[in-house]
Amino acid sequence: MKIIMLGAPGAGKGTQAIMIADKYGIPHVSTGDMFRANIKNNTPLGVEAKKYMDQGQLVPDELTVKILLDRVAKDDCKNGYVLDGFPRTIPQAEVLEKALKELNDGIDFAIDVDVPDENIINRMGGRRACLKCGNTYHVEFVPPKKEGICDNCGEALVLRDDDKPETVKKRLDVYHQQTQPLIDFYNERGLLKSVDGTKPMNEVFDSIIAILGE
């Protein structure tokens, strides 16, 4: 099963993608997590990506497409994957579609986690992220068992550099301009499913299971 998570920054794509990956036994592939791992390790790709991410801008397609295609070509992606944060532009979606078509393959579902902009700003300030395993928490809505520590791997949780209110506003603008058109792109292909992302995390997950099947 090959799934794409669509939705604004902070809609809960990552939160739901991790739960999907766990339930269906497929890898969670997040371009944002891959870039943050590169930044943490100070690789040339990380240095380049950080310039854009800290401004709330998208990393150029040339850099993004390559790391994504390399990742999904790995063995563990043979039975499917859940893509979180990719594609984010129409050209990225076209490259993915073409690469899969060459393998006689395609995406099964594009799930839009729908959350209005007003709710997003409130969520971001409380988010805490694990840069080691990619898990995400919220100080109020999704707290870790032990304050400041990742439940999954024990790493100290951090505030992401791009979660400042001004940067979040910029990311929302970029989302509306460059990423939202993907909703029509996948709708035209009959792959789009929408869920109400303002509901509590487990209710959102239940509606996703209703789409994907038990």
Ligand code: AP5
């Ligand atoms: P990326 O890491 O993909 O960030 P994003 O799309 O901005 O999305 P977020 O990770 O901020 O939000 P999310 O939807 O995953 O929400 P989460 O589950 O954390 O990308 C970062 C940057 O990398 C981009 O700006 C860009 O520069 C670059 N980049 C990445 N991919 C790229 C690409 N393909 N092309 C170009 N550039 C790219 O949830 C948010 C918060 O809400 C959390 O605190 C969570 O605990 C909480 N929460 C979740 N669900 C609920 C709920 N139902 N109720 C209440 N709280 C909830």
Ligand code: MG
């Ligand atoms: Mg995320």
Ligand code: ZN
């Ligand atoms: Zn962790």
